[in-house]
Amino acid sequence: MVRAVTLAVAVLSGVSPVGAVAQHRSWLITLTGGYSHGIGGDFGGSGSVSGTAVAFRPVGRIVDVGLELGYHGLGTNTTRLQDLYGPGSTYREDFTRRAWQATAAVRLRPASSANRPYVSAGAGAYLVGFRDIIEVRDGAGQLIPQYQFRQSDSELHPGVNLGLGVDRLVTIGRLGIGAHGRWHGVIAGGIGDFVSIGVGVALDAGKFRRLP
Numbered sequence: 001m002v003r004a005v006t007l008a009v010a011v012l013s014g015v016s017p018v019g020a021v022a023q024h025r026s027w028l029i030t031l032t033g034g035y036s037h038g039i040g041g042d043f044g045g046s047g048s049v050s051g052t053a054v055a056f057r058p059v060g061r062i063v064d065v066g067l068e069l070g071y072h073g074l075g076t077n078t079t080r081l082q083d084l085y086g087p088g089s090t091y092r093e094d095f096t097r098r099a100w101q102a103t104a105a106v107r108l109r110p111a112s113s114a115n116r117p118y119v120s121a122g123a124g125a126y127l128v129g130f131r132d133i134i135e136v137r138d139g140a141g142q143l144i145p146q147y148q149f150r151q152s153d154s155e156l157h158p159g160v161n162l163g164l165g166v167d168r169l170v171t172i173g174r175l176g177i178g179a180h181g182r183w184h185g186v187i188a189g190g191i192g193d194f195v196s197i198g199v200g201v202a203l204d205a206g207k208f209r210r211l212p
Helices: 002-015 018-022
Strands: 028-039 048-058 063-082 090-108 117-137 149-172 175-188 190-204
Touching: 028 063, 028 175, 048 090, 048 190, 063 117, 063 190, 090 149, 090 175, 117 175, 149 190
Parallel strands: none
Antiparallel strands: 028 048, 028 190, 048 063, 063 090, 090 117, 117 149, 149 175, 175 190
16 A cells, blocks of 8 residues: 555656646644554553644645654553452553654645645654553552562554545634544554544644744
């Protein structure tokens, strides 16, 4: 899928009129906040907050290229067992996942739409981290120190994403408010995937005048 989009970008860039490209050489910057949720066992959990910062620059009449930076909380799985270490005892384990994203991206959009809908594809790096906390309490609710456990770690993996959205559902002066969605696939042996959705504020940076 990513290779197909890349090929389409190359073709479209080659046939785009030079004048049209020159008229739209401005950066589009979008800040998005929302929600992310894992799919399947690798990122299974309740989901959590997600946020991205995106900068795109047109290279053709309907083609943009840029960079996406993001953080995705992937929720906490909680295991709770009773009477495992004696009558009234409680075993609790919280396993939390998160992912930081840095990906290059390309997107295609209709040239004539004021709302700026788009489809996108990206590839780059995902820093996937986890935190594992185990607490055991006796029947009186007191911690049993020898069974306490805390561990956290992170690993860097390649990954890809596919997305769609619209930059300007609502326009307020120089700003646009839109909606965005992504599927993310982290390649680590197999593919661990998650989705992120959010509301974003888009700014056409080219509309600002330079200071003298």
